[in-house]
Amino acid sequence: MSMEKMNIGAIIKYHRQLKNMTQFELCNGICSVTHLSKFENYNKEANWETIMLLLDRLGISLDSIQQASKKISAELSHLLDAMLSYDKERATECYNRVEELKEYIKFSNYISLYHLYVYRYHLLMNDFESAEKEREIIRQIANSLAEQEKALYEFINGAFYIIKGDYKISLDILLKVEADDLLPSSWRAELYYFIALNYANLKDSSSSIAYGHKALEAFSRSFNYMRILHTQFLLGIAYTDLSIYENAAEQYRYIFKNMNLINTDELKSAMYNNYALLLEKMGRLEEAARHYILSMDHAKTNQEYLVSLCSYTELLISQGENEKALQNISEILRETKSGSMKKQQLIFRYYQYLLKNRKGKAMDFLENDLLPYLEKAYFVEDYNKFALSLAQYYADTNPDKALYYYKKIAERGE
Incomplete structure (x- = not known):
């Protein structure tokens, strides 16, 4: 690697200050204080003989x-x-090694790339607070970024908005990144996946599905097995939604x-849950129930567990297993009091009234509580x-x- 990637003047200044040396103490007998000051602050080049003497001192x-x-x-x-392999454990090890070099990175031409990669790393690790801090740092230096670095910054911003749930904003950003065609090729598969x-x-x-297949082809070329599975999962959901x-x-x-060939523990619950949804739509209800239970068994978080429990309970209701469903509903209502699962709280409150033969109360609740929430939240x-x-x-x-609600359904394309 050539020395042009490192700012020697800045490195000399850093080590001088680290040793509590004045400029005069460092340069005495080598060069003038004025010359050293200009060299340390990027304003003047020094000859190699001077550099070697300063480094030696x-x-x-x-x-x-x-x-x-x-x-x-x-x-x-x-x-x-x-990061591209979605290997979080290895990414953390690499990140820690990069952080050990941070003082040198500050004096190199790698500084912009460092902040971009750290931004993406924090998003990968779901550390949203740290990601926002890096995003602000990069925003302040955005004008100094090279064209490919600017494209990478916009791409990572697209991922940032996905995590925030602003999918339309993210999509607009990522489609522009695709159209500009300046993103480094190593990130291209990720771009297709996020779109x-x-x-x-x-x-x-x-x-x-169209972009999923583009992502799948690109991930396959690089033998990125984890991302291949992620994309297959996404395609499975999309095909299910289209009834294919x-x-x-x-x-x-x-x-x-x-x-089982790679570590997919954090995905198993979601995979089993979505496969169960497919099986249910295909009428294979016993298999669907089994996979909902598998999903709950592999859940890594309480929310993952509750998502599958809700789906499983709706299947029980459709099969007339009301006693078992009511037991599950008691657990669901107890565990979904937080705002993030308000929809499930309302839906299963409605089901509870129905299963307890309080149909009038159920319909009042449906009309005055559940439907207004679903309409406002655009479910x-x-x-x-x-x-x-x-x-x-x-x-x-x-x-x-009755006509009013039929019309409301028609307005939404059903």
């Missing part, structure tokens, strides 16, 4: 600086590879065949499902209200 070898430059380059590359993920969250399953069940089942067959699919139940309830007793 500081007790630093030129070779150590060259080795530091090579190490920075290597460790940043290792961190990049770990597919945004489309999935925005319920545009066809577009999600055989294609969805094909994705899950691939996942379950290969998921379209859920709104239509429960609005249909209310319309059918009013069909004989209040045709005007």
Whole structure:
């Protein structure tokens, strides 16, 4: 690695201050204080003889600086590879090694890349607070970034907005990054994956599948097995949403065949849950129930467990297993009091009234509490499902209200 990647003047200044030396003490007999001051502050080049004398007085070898430059380059590359492979454990090890080089990185041309990679690392580790701090640092130096670095910054911002749940903002950013075509090629597969993920969250399953296949092809070329499984999972969900069940089942067959080859523990609960949803839609209810239970058994968080418990309980209700469903509902209502699962709290309060033969109370709750929340939060699919139940309830007793809810469903494309 050539020395042009390192700012020798800044390194000399750093080590001089570290040793509590004045400029005069360092440069006496070597060069003038004015010359050293300009050299330390990027304003003047020094000849190699002067540099060697200054380094020698500081007790630093030129070779150590060259080795530091090579190490920075290597460790940043290792961190990049770990992040692209979605290997969180290895990424943390690489990040810690990079942080050990931080003082040298500050005086190198790697500083922008360092902040970009650290920004992405914190998002990977779901450390949103640290990610926001890095994002602000990069925003302040954005004008000094190279074109590819600016494209990478925008790409990581796209990932940032996915975590915030702002899928439309993220999609707009990422589609622009794709159109500009300046993103380093190593990040291209990730770009396609995140675009597919945004489309999935925005319920545009066809577009999600199109970009999912682009991501799958790119990940396959680099033998990125973890990301291949992530993409297959995304495709399985999209095909299920489009009722293309055989294609969805094909994705899950691939996942379950290969998921034991690599560490996928954090994905197993979600994979089993979504495969159970597919099985339920295909009418394979016993298998669906078994996979919901598997999902709960592999849950790493309480929320993962509750998501599968809710789906499993709805399956029990559809099968008329009301006693078992009511037991589960008691647990769901007890555990979903936080705002993040308000939808589940309301839905299963409604189910509880129904299963306890309080249909009038259930319909009042549906009309005055559940449906208004679903409409305001824009849960379209859920709104239509429960609005249909209310319309059918009013069909004989209040045709005007029934018609009102049928029209509401029609307005949403159902």
